[in-house]
Amino acid sequence: MLYGFLGPNGAGKTTTIRMLLGLIFPTGGEVRVLDQPVFGHEGSGSPALRKVGALIEEPAFWMYLSGRRNLEYFTRAAGPRSEQQARLARIDDVLHTVGLADAANKRVKAYSQGMRQRLGIALALLGEPELLVLDEPTNGLDPQGMREIRLLLRRLAGEGTTVFVSSHLLSEVEAMCDRVGVLAQGRLVADGPPDVLRKGADVIRLDIDDATLARGVLGTLAGVAIEPGDGLRVRLSPPATAASVNAALVAGGVAVSALVPEQAGLEDVFLSLVEGADAPR
Amino acid sequence: MLRVELGKAIHRVRTWVFALGLAGLALIPVIFPPTDVGQGGPPFLDLITRNGLFAALVAVVIVQPFFLPLGTGLLSGEAIAGEASAGTLRYLIARPTGRRRLLLSKFAAVMTQVAAAIGWLLLVGLIAGSIRFGLGPLPTLSGTTIPTGAAFVRVIASGVYILLGMAGLASIGLLFSTITNSGPGATVATVAVAIASQIMDNLSALHAIHPYLLSHGWLAFADLFRSPVAWDGMERGVLLMAVYTAVFLALGLWVISRRDITS
Incomplete structure (x- = not known):
């Protein structure tokens, strides 16, 4: 399963991720990851997090150490010895997976932003996590690198890892994810497969004879929002339907020659959800 | 984690630069x-010209x-704050390294590095001093002499x-380090505490609080070079340090167990 976590800046994506990983404390409620509580283990760390790999905002390393040694030291920083041994044995594998095998012994100081991003993903993969939490994983990567990472994440999801990706690249989430959640103002305003979400907002294009008259009629209808741009496009939300809009226009004396549903992109859905959350209640 | x-x-290159600098101080x-x-x-x-063992002792005394x-303040002040500003703290906590375990490991690491610095100063001083002044039985402050082997043990x-x-200062530095995300800030604050304590310890008007000052017992090791050894000053010093360490380490553990890691 590949889950895409969307939201505008300031919606609370990073705050949510930080809570999932035990970094910031919730003011109320409980945080559970892989069916186990995250908090209440401030002494030696939550057992749930041992099965989680994470990239939190941007990668961070000890700059004066090599990429390989960074992975080694993060491994040795915690966990039972058997788990550490298993991770250490995988270092070469994950470095190879992210394409850093040749640069492994260079200091991270000398890495490009893209290489640091790859090393961050390598670190997240090191523990063969059941849950992979990645905040903007393709940040700083070139198109080729983005493609590689997307394919890698798809492959991991296919192999049974749950991948939780936050992103502001809607097209990326739309193309890659099995399920999408949209966060706005700290609330999850939508959650479901991308194609189901897409049907959540209907945009129709109207071919009419008198645009000014039509706009006047449409302005009085509940659930109808006129889209900016060329032509007359309206976004419908309950109680408005294509049929009711048609009836109202005809009753208002507008000749309707066509009423065409547009395939809304996820971006439109996203914007309509986020705008809805912003509106005063 | 200590490892x-x-x-x-x-x-880190700086570790070896410091070692070189300390060796220079020991040689002066x-x-x-x-x-x-x-x-x-x-x-x-x-007394340094009388015995190479004193050179080892002086090497440590002049940096005390x-x-x-300064070194203790640097290591402890940046222990958590430095990881926070580098961003590595969030990866350590999410690893997950337990918050309290992390702080205790940092304390152990600071003390180990300070121990290494002191050991290095003693070694450099001892080698240089024994070459220049030779080794032998040690004259005590009481006028008697201690055999070379026993004197070495006392050094x-x-x-x-x-x-x-x-240890007390390291605990204070670690507390500061858990509060701020600025390593230099925590370091300066820690060094300031050490200096303020020594200044206050020299102000006679404050003599009522002298016994409770962080630095008050620091020089009590000199009693090891009396005959017989006067232990009470050192006993009080160790007790005071234990209290400072326990209090400030506990505060540090309390803070890190609750703090949001937002860096």
């Missing part, structure tokens, strides 16, 4: 011994008021006592 901390230190009094006896200055400095607190014991004296 990781020490590994990080070993792979051996190369330029005092010409007049009893002219003041750090304890034991005027400032450089040792080592002085180093251990001076190390314990830094």
